[in-house]
Amino acid sequence: GNSVTQMEGPVTLSEEAFLTINCTYTATGYPSLFWYVQYPGEGLQLLLKATKADDKGSNKGFEATYRKETTSFHLEKGSVQVSDSAVYFCALSEGSGNTPLVFGKGTRLSVIA
Amino acid sequence: GAVVSQHPSWVICKSGTSVKIECRSLDFQATTMFWYRQFPKQSLMLMATSNEGSKATYEQGVEKDKFLINHASLTLSTLTVTSAHPEDSSFYICSARPGQTNTGELFFGEGSRLTVL
Numbered sequence: 282g283n284s285v286t287q288m289e290g291p292v293t294l295s296e297e298a299f300l301t302i303n304c305t306y307t308a309t310g311y312p313s314l315f316w317y318v319q320y321p322g323e324g325l326q327l328l329l330k331a332t333k334a335d336d337k338g339s340n341k342g343f344e345a346t347y348r349k350e351t352t353s354f355h356l357e358k359g360s361v362q363v364s365d366s367a368v369y370f371c372a373l374s375e376g377s378g379n380t381p382l383v384f385g386k387g388t389r390l391s392v393i394a
Numbered sequence: 395g396a397v398v399s400q401h402p403s404w405v406i407c408k409s410g411t412s413v414k415i416e417c418r419s420l421d422f423q424a425t426t427m428f429w430y431r432q433f434p435k436q437s438l439m440l441m442a443t444s445n446e447g448s449k450a451t452y453e454q455g456v457e458k459d460k461f462l463i464n465h466a467s468l469t470l471s472t473l474t475v476t477s478a479h480p481e482d483s484s485f486y487i488c489s490a491r492p493g494q495t496n497t498g499e500l501f502f503g504e505g506s507r508l509t510v511l
Contacts, residue, residue, distance in 0.1 A: 313498040319436075324487050325502040327395070332498075368436050374498030379426040379443060382489075382500050387436040 287385035304371035312373040400503030417488030423468035424490035432485040
């Protein structure tokens with residue numbers, strides 16, 4: 282079956298540090314890949330997505346590239362801010378309509394000033 | 395983007411009572427909605443797939459008689475936690491996907507935090 286594995290946290294970084302959160306996946310077909318972010322006490326928000334191999338998703342300074350050869354979708358940001366402190370979830374979907382997303386376990390990021 | 399709204403955002407109830415959580419798609423129709431439960435260590439567990447006009451599909455290990463799901467219209471799904479106990483305390487999140495999208499992304503509600511005393 283499909284699965285997502287992401288690096289375990291928590292991750293603590295100083296402001297302006299470089300961020301990488303690793304994510305690898307297992308899928309039977311050609312999934313779409315997502316990063317969602319959850320701020321404290323809130324639901325999940327879509328951060329970025331990529332729907333096919335070699336696509337790069339980007340938003341708010343975050344980037345992730347869909348690498349089919351390594352089945353990876355690592356999240357990166359060049360310079361994190363305190364406001365980036367949140368839980369980040371990697372997810373995949375192999376369809377639309379009635380197929381749910383498969384999530385990784387989430388990685389908590391804390392950025393300190 | 396599409397908007398999904400949940401109500402209430404938090405609720406406290408006594409053990410043995412039932413609690414209903416509503417999930418609405420505000421600007422699109424959703425024949426399918428998904429209910430997730432989030433545990434303290436942050437992982438998300440898919441509880442069930444809610445199908446408009448038919449029975450929900452529950453994941454293995456989720457008690458269908460305890461977590462009643464009703465999807466009576468194309469914009470509303472409800473989750474009722476029946477005879478709630480402290481171990482049901484959790485953060486429940488619903489999600490839906492606009493029918494016209496083919497990219498697979500889900501839009502999530504704000505979540506509902508349930509505390510059972």
